[in-house]
Structures are given as C-alpha cells and as structure tokens.
Amino acid sequence: MRLRLSKQFSFVLNGEAVTVTCPPAYTLLEVLRHVLHLTGTKDGCSSGDCGACTVLLDGRPVHSCLTLISQVEGRNVVTVEGIGENVPKCYAEEGAVQCGYCIPGFVVTTAAFLEENPSPTEDEIRDALRGNLCRCTGYVKIVNAVKKAAGGIG
Amino acid sequence: MTAAARWVGKEVVRKDAYEKARGLTKYASDMFPENLLWVATHRSKYPHARIKRIDVSKALKMPGVVAVFTHRDVPNNRYGVFVKDRPVLCDDRVRYIGDPIALVAAETKEDAESAVEEIEVDYEPLPVVTDPIEAMKDSSYPIHDGGNVSRRTRITFGDVSKGFSQSKAVVENEYRTSTQIHAFLETEAGISYIDEKGRITVVAGGQSPYRDQHEIVSTLNLPPEKVRVIIPQVGGAFGGKDDISVQIHLALVTWKTGRPARLVWDREESFLSGTKRHPSIVKMKTGASADGRLMANDVEIIYDTGAYVALGHAVLDVAIENCNGPYKIPNIDIKAWLVYTNNMVASAFRGFGAPQVIFAMEQQVDQLAKELGMDPVEFRLLNALRRGDVMVFGNRLETSVGIAKCLEAAKNTPLWSRQADFKAVKTYPWIKRGVGVAAAVKGYTIGALPDRGTISVELLLDGGIAVKGSFTEIGQGVVQSVSQIAAELFSVDIDKVEIVFADTDKTPDTSVTSASRQLFLAGNALKEAAKNMIKHVAQFIEKTYNIKVDNLRFENGYVVGRDFKISFSELANAMARSGVEREVSGTYEVPRVQPIPGSLEIPHLFYMFGVSLALVEVNTLTGAVSVPKLVSIADVGKVINPQTLTGQLEGAAAQGIGYALLEDPKIENGILKTTNLSTYLIPSIKDIPEIEVIPVEDAEESGPFGAKGIGEIGIISVAPAIANAIYDAVGVRPKSTPMTPEKIYWLLKNKC
Ligand code: FES
Ligand code: FES
Numbered sequence: 001m002r003l004r005l006s007k008q009f010s011f012v013l014n015g016e017a018v019t020v021t022c023p024p025a026y027t028l029l030e031v032l033r034h035v036l037h038l039t040g041t042k043d044g045c046s047s048g049d050c051g052a053c054t055v056l057l058d059g060r061p062v063h064s065c066l067t068l069i070s071q072v073e074g075r076n077v078v079t080v081e082g083i084g085e086n087v088p089k090c091y092a093e094e095g096a097v098q099c100g101y102c103i104p105g106f107v108v109t110t111a112a113f114l115e116e117n118p119s120p121t122e123d124e125i126r127d128a129l130r131g132n133l134c135r136c137t138g139y140v141k142i143v144n145a146v147k148k149a150a151g152g153i154g
Numbered sequence: 155m156t157a158a159a160r161w162v163g164k165e166v167v168r169k170d171a172y173e174k175a176r177g178l179t180k181y182a183s184d185m186f187p188e189n190l191l192w193v194a195t196h197r198s199k200y201p202h203a204r205i206k207r208i209d210v211s212k213a214l215k216m217p218g219v220v221a222v223f224t225h226r227d228v229p230n231n232r233y234g235v236f237v238k239d240r241p242v243l244c245d246d247r248v249r250y251i252g253d254p255i256a257l258v259a260a261e262t263k264e265d266a267e268s269a270v271e272e273i274e275v276d277y278e279p280l281p282v283v284t285d286p287i288e289a290m291k292d293s294s295y296p297i298h299d300g301g302n303v304s305r306r307t308r309i310t311f312g313d314v315s316k317g318f319s320q321s322k323a324v325v326e327n328e329y330r331t332s333t334q335i336h337a338f339l340e341t342e343a344g345i346s347y348i349d350e351k352g353r354i355t356v357v358a359g360g361q362s363p364y365r366d367q368h369e370i371v372s373t374l375n376l377p378p379e380k381v382r383v384i385i386p387q388v389g390g391a392f393g394g395k396d397d398i399s400v401q402i403h404l405a406l407v408t409w410k411t412g413r414p415a416r417l418v419w420d421r422e423e424s425f426l427s428g429t430k431r432h433p434s435i436v437k438m439k440t441g442a443s444a445d446g447r448l449m450a451n452d453v454e455i456i457y458d459t460g461a462y463v464a465l466g467h468a469v470l471d472v473a474i475e476n477c478n479g480p481y482k483i484p485n486i487d488i489k490a491w492l493v494y495t496n497n498m499v500a501s502a503f504r505g506f507g508a509p510q511v512i513f514a515m516e517q518q519v520d521q522l523a524k525e526l527g528m529d530p531v532e533f534r535l536l537n538a539l540r541r542g543d544v545m546v547f548g549n550r551l552e553t554s555v556g557i558a559k560c561l562e563a564a565k566n567t568p569l570w571s572r573q574a575d576f577k578a579v580k581t582y583p584w585i586k587r588g589v590g591v592a593a594a595v596k597g598y599t600i601g602a603l604p605d606r607g608t609i610s611v612e613l614l615l616d617g618g619i620a621v622k623g624s625f626t627e628i629g630q631g632v633v634q635s636v637s638q639i640a641a642e643l644f645s646v647d648i649d650k651v652e653i654v655f656a657d658t659d660k661t662p663d664t665s666v667t668s669a670s671r672q673l674f675l676a677g678n679a680l681k682e683a684a685k686n687m688i689k690h691v692a693q694f695i696e697k698t699y700n701i702k703v704d705n706l707r708f709e710n711g712y713v714v715g716r717d718f719k720i721s722f723s724e725l726a727n728a729m730a731r732s733g734v735e736r737e738v739s740g741t742y743e744v745p746r747v748q749p750i751p752g753s754l755e756i757p758h759l760f761y762m763f764g765v766s767l768a769l770v771e772v773n774t775l776t777g778a779v780s781v782p783k784l785v786s787i788a789d790v791g792k793v794i795n796p797q798t799l800t801g802q803l804e805g806a807a808a809q810g811i812g813y814a815l816l817e818d819p820k821i822e823n824g825i826l827k828t829t830n831l832s833t834y835l836i837p838s839i840k841d842i843p844e845i846e847v848i849p850v851e852d853a854e855e856s857g858p859f860g861a862k863g864i865g866e867i868g869i870i871s872v873a874p875a876i877a878n879a880i881y882d883a884v885g886v887r888p889k890s891t892p893m894t895p896e897k898i899y900w901l902l903k904n905k906c
Binding site for chain 2: 037040041042044048080092093098101131135136137139140143
C-alpha cells in the first residue's frame with residue numbers, strides 16, 4: 001500500500017507556478033493526468049518503456065511516469081501543451097498522426113532534440129526517437145515530420 | 155458529383171491530426187467525470203481453477219471503498235458473439251490467468267487498488283491445458299462443458315489424391331505461429347455516468363458501439379434505451395478492441411451506484427486480459443504439376459482460442475478461406491479446429507486469421523517454385539486468380555481481383571528486377587543478404603453473414619453538412635476518408651463537413667469497424683444518403699416554391715436545378731422554418747452470398763490482395779535477421795487519401811515485421827511472463843526499415859468511387875516474405891514465428 005499522507009508540491013508548469021497536494025509517491029505523470037487533468041501527456045505503460053509520457057524537466061526530456069513528484073519540487077516542467085506549434089504542425093502535415101496516442105511524447109522528444117540539433121541526419125533522428133514507441137505508423141512519416149520540422153523538407 | 159474529383163484521391167491532411175499532436179484530443183482514458191469512482195479489478199491467480207469461495211468482506215471495510223461487485227451482481231453472467239461462454243465476472247471457475255473475479259469501486263485510485271488486494275478467493279486448482287494438440291484429446295481435462303474443441307469443420311472440393319497424383323512436386327510441412335499482442339498505446343479504457351436523459355452511458359475504446367451496447371444490456375438485463383455507448387477517438391485497436399473489455403464492468407458500477415466511474419487497464423492487465431492473435435499449428439501438403447500449376451492443397455488448421463471463443467469461430471473461417479492463397483487450386487481438403495486451452499483469449503487482430511495460414515501457404519508456394527525451377531513471382535502469376543475465375547470453393551469471382559496487377563508491380567520493382575544488385579552489396583563476410591516475396595488475399599465485409607450499414611446526413615443551418623455513423627476512429631483515418639467522400643458527393647468544401655461518429659444516441663448503426671469494411675460500407679451508405687437527400691430536397695422545393703424540379707444536383711455548396719440555384723444554408727434555414735426534417739439516411743447492404751456447407755461466412759463477395767517483398771540481412775554468427783528494405787504492394791481499388799492509405803500500409807508492414815521477427819511472448823504453463831513493453835518487444839523506430847508502398851488500383855465497381863477495404867491486407871504477407879528471404883539468404887527455412895536469432899542460429903548450426 002502506498003503512503004496516503006498528502007503533501008504540497010510547487011513547481012513551474014508550462015510557464016506558470018502551480019501547487020498541488022498529493023501523496024509524495026505520486027509520479028509526475030499521475031499529478032499531470034489524475035490531479036491536474038492535463039491529459040496531453042499520455043500513459044502508455046507507466047514503466048518507462050514507451051515514451052508516451054515524455055515531458056521536459058528543466059529543458060531535458062524525461063519519462064514523467066518514472067519521475068516522482070518530490071523530484072519536481074521547485075523545478076520547471078513543460079508538457080506537450082507548452083510546446084510551440086511548429087513540431088505538432090509538421091507531424092500533422094506529414095501524416096504522422098494516426099491514433100495519435102503516442103504522438104505527444106514524440107512531439108516533446110522532437111522539440112527538445114531539434115533544440116540541440118537543428119539539422120539532424122536521418123540516423124540521428126532515429127537515434128533520438130528510439131525510446132518512443134508507435135504501434136500505428138511504421139515510423140516512416142514520423143521521420144519525415146522531424147525532417148520537416150528541422151527545415152529539411154517542405 | 156462533379157466530373158473531376160475534388161476531394162476523392164486528394165492528399166488532404168487529416169482534420170484530427172493537429173489537435174492530437176498538441177495533446178488536446180480527449181481519449182476515453184483522458185476523461186475524469188466529476189465525483190467519479192475509481193474501479194480496479196481482482197483477477198485470477200491461476201490459469202485454471204474451481205472457485206470455492208469469494209469473500210469480499212475485508213475489501214468492503216477498506217477506506218474509501220463504496221462497493222465491491224462479483225458475479226452475484228450480474229443478472230446474465232455469460233456473453234459472447236458466437237458462443238455465450240464468457241463470464242462478466244467469474245463464478246464457478248477461472249479459465250486463464252487474467253480472468254476477472256471482482257470489481258472494487260472506491261473514492262481514489264489507491265483505495266481501489268488496495269482493496270482489490272483484500273479480496274479473498276479460495277481456489278481448487280484444476281489441470282492446466284495449454285497445448286492445443288493435447289487439448290483436443292478425449293483424455294484432456296474439459297475447460298468448458300462439451301469439451302475443448304469448440305468448432306471443427308472440414309471443407310473439400312475436388313479430390314486431393316487425384317491432384318497429388320497429377321503433381322510433379324509435392325511439399326509437406328508443419329508451421330507454427332505464436333501469439334501476437336496488439337500492444338496499442340492506449341490500453342483498454344473507459345468511463346461511465348448517467349447522462350441527462352437518465353441513461354447509463356459508457357464512453358470507452360471500442361470498435362462497435364451497438365454491439366457493446368447489446369452485450370451490456372443482455373448481461374445486465376437492461377432495456378436498450380437505458381444504455382448508451384459512445385466511442386471517442388481510440389488510441390489504437392487493430393482488432394483488439396472488437397471484443398468487450400471494460401464496458402460491462404463500467405456499466406455495472408454506474409448502474410448499481412448511480413455514480414460516474416473510471417476503469418483503465420494498466421499495461422500488464424492489457425497484456426494478460428486483452429484478446430490476442432490466435433497461435434496456430436498449420437500442416438500443409440501442396441502439389442504442383444510439371445508445368446507449374448497448383449493441383450492440390452491438403453490442409454490441417456488448429457487455432458488456439460484460449461479460454462473463450464470470442465470471435466474465434468469467424469477467425470477460423472477466414473483461415474479456411476485464405477489458406478489457399480490468392481490462387482486457383484482444383485482440389486482442396488481443409489480440416490480445421492478451434493480449440494479451448496487455458497491460454498490467454500484469442501480473437502480479432504488485423505488479418506483476422508489470415509496471417510497464420512498465409513505464413514504457411516506462401517512458404518509452400520516458394521518451395522514448389524524452387525523444386526520446379528521456376529521464378530517465384532512467375533509461378534504465382536501463373537496460378538493467380540483472375541476476375542471470372544472459379545475460386546477454390548466453387549464460387550465465381552465477379553468482383554475486382556487485383557492480384558495479378560500486384561504481382562506485375564512486384565516484378566517491376568527494382569528490389570525484385572535488380573535483386574542481384576541488392577544482394578551483392580557487401581557489408582561483413584558473416585552477413586548474408588536475400589530477397590523474398592509473398593502474396594496475400596483476404597475478404598473484406600463480413601462475407602456470407604448479413605452485413606449492412608446506415609449513414610445519415612443532416613443539412614446544417616450554416617450551410618455545412620453533418621454526416622453521422624457508428625463507425626469508430628481507431629487511428630485508421632475512417633473519419634477523414636468519410637469526410638472526403640461526403641465533400642465529394644455533396645460538393646462542399648471539406649471544412650463544411652462535420653462527422654458525428656460512434657454514439658448509439660446520435661448515430662445510426664453502421665455496424666462494426668472491422669474486417670476492413672467500414673470505408674466500403676460507410677462510403678456506400680453515404681452514396682445512398684446523398685441520393686435520398688436529392689429526392690428529399692426536390693420534394694421540399696416543389697412543395698415550398700411550387701416549381702417542378704428535375705435533374706437536381708449538388709454543386710459547390712448549392713443545390714442546383716435546371717433554372718434555379720439555392721445555397722445549402724438558405725435551403726437548411728427554409729426547411730427549418732417550415733419544420734421539415736433536415737436529416738436523411740441511406741443504407742447499404744452487402745449482397746448476400748450463400749455460405750458453403752461447413753462454414754459460417756465463406757465465401758466473401760469482395761476480396762483485397764497484396765504482395766510483400768523483403769530484403770533481409772542474416773547474421774550467420776548470431777542468427778539475427780534485419781530487414782533493410784520492405785516493399786508493400788496492395789490492391790486498394792481506389793485511393794481515397796494517399797496519405798492515410800500509405801500510413802495504413804506502412805503501419806501494417808511494421809506490425810508484420812514485429813510479428814515475423816521480434817514479438818516473442820513467453821508463456822509458461824498458461825502464465826504470460828512478458829507482461830510489459832520491455833520484455834514483449836514491439837518494433838521501435840530503429841527496427842523499421844525503409845518501407846516503400848505501392849498502391850495498385852483495380853477499381854471495385856461496387857465500392858465508393860471504386861475503393862476497397864485496406865486496413866488488414868498490408869500485414870498478411872510480411873512474415874512469409876521475410877521467411878522466404880531468409881531461405882534465399884542462407885538456405886534454411888524457419889517454419890515458425892517469431893523468427894528469433896536463436897531459432898535461425900540453430901537452424902544454421904544444424905545445417906552444416
Ligand atoms: S508511460 Fe512513461 S514510458 Fe510509457
Ligand atoms: S499513432 Fe497510434 S501509436 Fe502512434
């Protein structure tokens with residue numbers, strides 16, 4: 001049984017200060033989805049295997065399902081809702097979105113990756129996205145979307 | 155319809171894509187109604203046991219617990235489409251490791267999860283039957299009354315012994331394929347509440363709102379008008395949400411407590427309790443004459459349905475129908491069994507029984523071509539079905555048959571025509587390259603079973619139209635395709651088309667979203683609705699304006715007659731003022747065929763066809779196989795949207811590669827050991843090669859604008875194409891999936 005005692009946690013979420021009250025054993029993913037009902041960040045496995053829950057913690061992509069809320073205290077979190085429109089637009093235009101459940105995770109990973117590497121090769125793209133699983137697309141159009149977002153095509 | 159298509163065949167970006175990519179779309183798992191109860195499921199700890207006692211008293215006393223439900227709360231505790239063999243909550247027995255026994259509804263997730271642990275069940279373990287061959291024996295412990303063979307059938311045409319005597323080459327093999335897990339990214343999920351009209355409303359991932367509604371009302375003994383089912387955007391399904399998962403459980407909680415509820419399976423529950431692709435054993439003896447004609451196919455098919463039948467009876471039919479490949483064969487003898495075991499429940503998965511038998515048949519065909527010294531594509535072309543041919547079941551093919559076109563396209567693909575160049579590429583001395591081909595066939599629509607669908611169209615006051623149907627958006631893009639067909643038929647801009655889907659309260663019954671049928675059914679029903687709308691509008695105009703109209707048509711947002719023109723919005727407003735119905739429906743019914751004796755739904759009237767070409771690299775030191783290039787060719791009738799079409803085929807190819815090489819569920823004595831995505835591996839972006847998609851358009855006159863189904867064909871021939879390529883590379887033939895490094899390593903080792 002998990003600890004039931006709730007505590008307060010404060011952090012910056014998509015540019016705004018937030019305070020939540022929840023058990024310290026909650027993950028950031030649980031806080032986002034179950035407490036704040038900010039559901040752009042998806043839960044595909046809760047075990048660090050699929051990347052659907054990817055958010056930026058102080059600018060670096062992390063699995064929010066493996067990040068305890070206590071680790072987030074005082075830090076800066078950006079979710080898919082806080083990512084600019086270029087990357088999502090390129091995913092949509094390239095047809096990389098089918099069921100779409102995995103896509104927010106891809107969008108967050110891509111945004112962080114392109115920040116570091118604005119003109120990647122295809123191999124670099126595939127390496128960067130290796131932790132994000134998609135069951136629908138076969139990844140072809142996802143690679144194209146990242147290329148497009150990087151200004152490579154289109 | 156205007157002469158040049160404006161929307162059909164156009165690459166239009168999916169309307170739902172951007173919102174999904176921003177994280178703004180609400181899937182069932184994203185919904186948190188006010189004052190909800192969290193639901194958790196107590197599941198069987200044994201693959202097979204008698205239940206002696208269920209004690210929920212401790213759980214009921216746990217903090218936050220509002221209610222605990224068992225079979226005693228379910229009025230009719232059995233459901234199932236073909237056989238009512240599945241309990242909503244287990245009563246006397248559990249039959250597989252994830253079988254649900256009780257539900258806890260509590261104020262918080264933690265409360266529900268802790269209380270589930272406090273439920274006590276006394277079991278008397280029973281013999282566990284996991285091998286389908288054992289299960290078929292009379293001595294095996296019966297998992298259900300009536301024994302472990304749920305269905306057996308035999309279908310023969312011609313005389314196989316005569317066929318073999320006329321054959322120059324005969325090959326005989328046994329093939330096995332493993333369970334495949336759908337592993338959609340959104341697990342089975344839903345919420346429930348009482349809506350404003352007092353109905354128990356279930357919002358859950360699924361593929362057929364009316365069928366889900368039917369299963370809820372029949373098990374809970376409720377009148378249909380008391381239950382509403384809505385299927386929002388679904389985070390992947392692939393057949394795995396064709397059966398009931400959370401729906402009845404949610405309805406039960408809300409029915410009994412009056413409160414909203416939320417039930418989302420975690421990944422492990424999804425892997426254990428969700429349905430799977432049937433594992434199979436297929437024995438085949440196939441003969442061909444000296445001039446390369448297939449003469450006979452003698453087949454035994456055993457599909458393991460696990461603890462319950464689910465859609466297994468229909469899956470077995472599809473296996474029987476497709477085990478001869480897209481070929482003319484004068485003599486066939488097919489025996490098939492659907493067998494209960496204490497393994498996980500198998501049901502629908504993209505391909506619906508076809509991938510297993512095509513894995514076998516396409517390797518048979520490859521061996522026959524080799525033995526006769528023929529090119530494998532030419533051999534297939536020689537035997538390929540053509541329009542007007544009599545198929546193996548004596549039925550004449552009067553609809554589109556694009557297999558020859560697909561094979562011609564394969565022949566002209568550089569990977570085939572210049573395969574020597576591809577194979578000559580040197581990497582390391584221990585890496586061997588090979589190229590393989592395989593073909594596939596599958597019926598779409600529900601074959602000889604009744605199959606109809608209705609769509610309605612409403613003229614909106616702002617000049618747009620609302621198209622309503624119970625089809626579900628499981629990622630495949632049917633909403634987009636239907637929008638494009640509607641925009642074309644009504645000659646309006648696509649932004650003027652609103653789609654209302656999958657809500658038993660708001661949409662007519664378009665029936666199930668499976669069997670690659672929905673684009674075809676919804677598109678054809680929409681055509682009928684457009685015709686009916688013309689009639690309806692003509693009547694209204696004649697009555698209201700007192701003019702005689704003929705030759706009415708839709709043109710760029712206007713209804714145009716011989717000497718007048720009225721905009722959609724003007725018309726809709728005029729109708730509203732006069733209190734005239736603005737919604738009209740259309741129904742399409744698939745022409746009925748008589749099922750052949752011994753089958754439920756064979757034959758289909760409509761078939762789709764495909765060919766895969768694979769280039770593989772086999773590491774002869776480790777046995778590891780990779781696929782640097784895959785070509786997917788499919789006869790799609792007519793492309794409605796090139797982007798969604800290629801997306802479907804690329805995704806199917808990736809699932810096929812996973813099935814062929816990676817996806818390796820470890821099941822020991824009925825217990826799945828690989829219960830997460832780090833032990834059951836689905837392809838990542840690093841595993842998927844360059845995929846080239848070649849659509850072949852062999853128009854189906856009965857289809858909307860010539861279109862056929864497309865959802866399933868892409869996966870079926872992938873695994874055998876890879877198997878044939880492995881043989882081409884290293885001369886060993888893996889006759890089972892997945893073709894893991896260990897398997898190939900030992901085959902190579904035993905060869906030398
Ligand atoms: S939900 Fe976090 S990695 Fe899958
Ligand atoms: S789009 Fe469905 S999982 Fe990626």
